[in-house]
Amino acid sequence: MxxxxxRTCTICALTVHRFGAIAFFALVLAACTDGSNMRTxxxxxxxxxxxxxAIQRFDPVxxxxxxxxxxxxxxxxxxxxxxxxxxxxxxxEDDGRTAQMTLRATGIVQxxxxxxxxxxxxxxxxxxxxxxxxxxxxxGSFGFIATRVGKARGDQITAAxxxxxxxxYRTREWVWIAI
Numbered sequence: 001m002x003x004x005x006x007r008t009c010t011i012c013a014l015t016v017h018r019f020g021a022i023a024f025f026a027l028v029l030a031a032c033t034d035g036s037n038m039r040t041x042x043x044x045x046x047x048x049x050x051x052x053x054a055i056q057r058f059d060p061v062x063x064x065x066x067x068x069x070x071x072x073x074x075x076x077x078x079x080x081x082x083x084x085x086x087x088x089x090x091x092x093e094d095d096g097r098t099a100q101m102t103l104r105a106t107g108i109v110q111x112x113x114x115x116x117x118x119x120x121x122x123x124x125x126x127x128x129x130x131x132x133x134x135x136x137x138x139x140g141s142f143g144f145i146a147t148r149v150g151k152a153r154g155d156q157i158t159a160a161x162x163x164x165x166x167x168x169y170r171t172r173e174w175v176w177i178a179i
Contacts (some may be wrong), residue, residue: 006058007118009094014119017057017124017174023045023150027103030037030105042139043141043175044074044139044140044141045072045073045074045141045143045169045170045174046136046138046139046140046143046167046168046169046170047071047135047140047168047170048138048139048140048168049168049170050167050168051167052122052124052136052138052167052168053107053124053167054105054106054107054108054122054124054127055106055107055123055124055125055126056106056107056136057107057126057128058096058106058130059088059105059130060087060088060089060101060103060109060121061087061088062088062090062130063084063088063130064084064085064086064087065083065084065148065149066081066082066083066148066149067081067082067083067084067133067146067147067148067149068081068141068146068149068177069081069082069144069146069147069177070081070144070145070146070152070157070176070177071145071175071177072142072145072174072175072177073142073143073144073146073159073169073171073173073174073175073176074137074140074141074142074143074145075142075171077119077140077142078095079093079094080094080151080177081093081094081146082118083093084148088101089101091111097113098113099112099113099114099119100112101112102139103148105130106126107123107124108120108121108122108123109120109121109122112147115178119142120134120137120138121136121137121139122135122136122137122138123135124136124164124167125159125160125163125164127156127159130148130175131147131148131151131153131156131157132145132146132147132148132149132156132157132160133146133160134160134161134164136164136167136169140168140169143162143164143169143171143174145157145160145161161176
C-alpha cells in the first residue's frame, strides 16, 4: 500500500528528473557555442566580455628603450617598432610618428599625438626585467607583443601570448613576426 509520503517522493523525483533534463539540454546548447560575441564585430581581436587587467608591475621609467613588435593584430595601426624615452614620457614609432605618453594608472598608458588623437594602451603583462610586453586595448581593437631590440626570448613571448589569451585575446589569429 502506497502512503502519502511515497506519492510525494514520486512527484519530487519526476520534478527533479524533468529539471535535470532541462539543465542537461541547456548545458549541451551552451557547449555548442564558442562562448563569445566576438563574431558580431569581426574587427575585434578580443572578447570584450572577458575581464581585463593591467599589470601592477609595470614601471614607465623602465619602459625607456627601443622595442620591436613580435606579434600584432587589429586595426589600421601598422606598428612594427617604437622607442620610449624621457623616463616613460616620449613615444616614437618606427615610421617617425611621435606622441606624448601619460601614465593614466599603473599599467595604463595614454598616447597623445601631435594631431591630438589619443590611444590608450593597457600593459597586460611584462616580465620582471621589462624586456617583453603584452599590450592591448580593452575594447578589443588592437594588441601586440613587443620585446626590447636584441632581447627577444621565446619563453617570454609564449608567456605574453598566454596572458593575452587569458585576457580574452585571440592571438592565434595574429600576425607573428619571426624572432
